[in-house]
Amino acid sequence: MDQKQQLPVLDAARLPQHVAVIMDGNGRWAKERGKDRVHGHYEGVLSVREIVNTCGEIGIPYLTLYAFSTENWNRPKAEVDALMELLVNTLRKEVEELRHKGVRLHVIGDLASMPPICQQELAEAMEITRDNSRVNLILALSYSGRQELLQAAKALAQEVASGTRAAATLTETDLEKHLYTAAFPDPELMIRTSGEHRISNFLLYQLAYAELYFTPVHWPDFRKAHFLEALADYQQRERRFGKISEQVQAF
Numbered sequence: 001m002d003q004k005q006q007l008p009v010l011d012a013a014r015l016p017q018h019v020a021v022i023m024d025g026n027g028r029w030a031k032e033r034g035k036d037r038v039h040g041h042y043e044g045v046l047s048v049r050e051i052v053n054t055c056g057e058i059g060i061p062y063l064t065l066y067a068f069s070t071e072n073w074n075r076p077k078a079e080v081d082a083l084m085e086l087l088v089n090t091l092r093k094e095v096e097e098l099r100h101k102g103v104r105l106h107v108i109g110d111l112a113s114m115p116p117i118c119q120q121e122l123a124e125a126m127e128i129t130r131d132n133s134r135v136n137l138i139l140a141l142s143y144s145g146r147q148e149l150l151q152a153a154k155a156l157a158q159e160v161a162s163g164t165r166a167a168a169t170l171t172e173t174d175l176e177k178h179l180y181t182a183a184f185p186d187p188e189l190m191i192r193t194s195g196e197h198r199i200s201n202f203l204l205y206q207l208a209y210a211e212l213y214f215t216p217v218h219w220p221d222f223r224k225a226h227f228l229e230a231l232a233d234y235q236q237r238e239r240r241f242g243k244i245s246e247q248v249q250a251f
């Protein structure tokens with residue numbers, strides 16, 4: 001069978017610049033195979049690899065992956081430990097290839113709450129890849145959209161209290177400067193795998209105008225063809241930003 005014929009044709013000029021992904025279903029994928037949940041996470045790393053590579057190949061410069069939420073700390077300790085170990089081992093194993101392929105690593109979230117070894121490995125990987133710009137791979141770790149907004153609100157309150165800003169003059173841009181994502185454009189497409197139709201505290205501010213794409217495919221099965229399918233679906237949508245269809249088509 002010719003694999004190529006089955007891949008959707010994409011318009012390179014209309015690709016999203018930033019795709020955000022909720023990588024869900026690792027546990028269910030493993031359970032369906034009678035395996036431990038952690039096995040699903042191991043396999044999920046292979047999907048991460050393939051989607052990062054695809055972004056590089058087709059020209060998507062920003063990819064944010066929800067790798068660990070603040071709520072995930074409530075999972076059984078053995079699973080949390082295994083995920084942290086997987087993160088460290090994956091970074092060690094992959095960092096040279098990331099560097100070679102033009103991928104720059106970033107992290108968003110409450111990094112200080114991550115185990116010291118993870119912080120160390122992430123800092124090293126970010127340093128090693130800092131000159132790259134082909135793909136900005138942004139890992140959301142110990143991330144909560146509400147916490148992100150709260151810390152931004154606190155920072156703005158501080159500016160007002162110190163007299164450097166007047167509350168009445170604050171703009172959306174002022175708020176955006178204090179988000180973890182200040183250096184990145186907003187995602188135009190958010191993909192969630194494994195059949196759940198929720199945003200789950202992910203990029204609450206940044207996803208304001210994003211197209212949402214939900215697929216029943218579990219994350220470990222979500223590979224290049226599924227990703228291209230999501231992008232093709234995105235390209236069929238009309239993004240109006242509150243305008244009417246005729247106004248958008250005029251451009």
Ligand code: FPP
Binds near residue numbers: 065067068
């Ligand atoms: C959701 O599946 C997935 C996670 C909480 C972790 C995602 C982590 C990886 C894909 C691997 C580590 C990533 C990197 C970047 C090294 P789930 O466990 O909630 O699945 P379930 O809903 O079926 O239980």
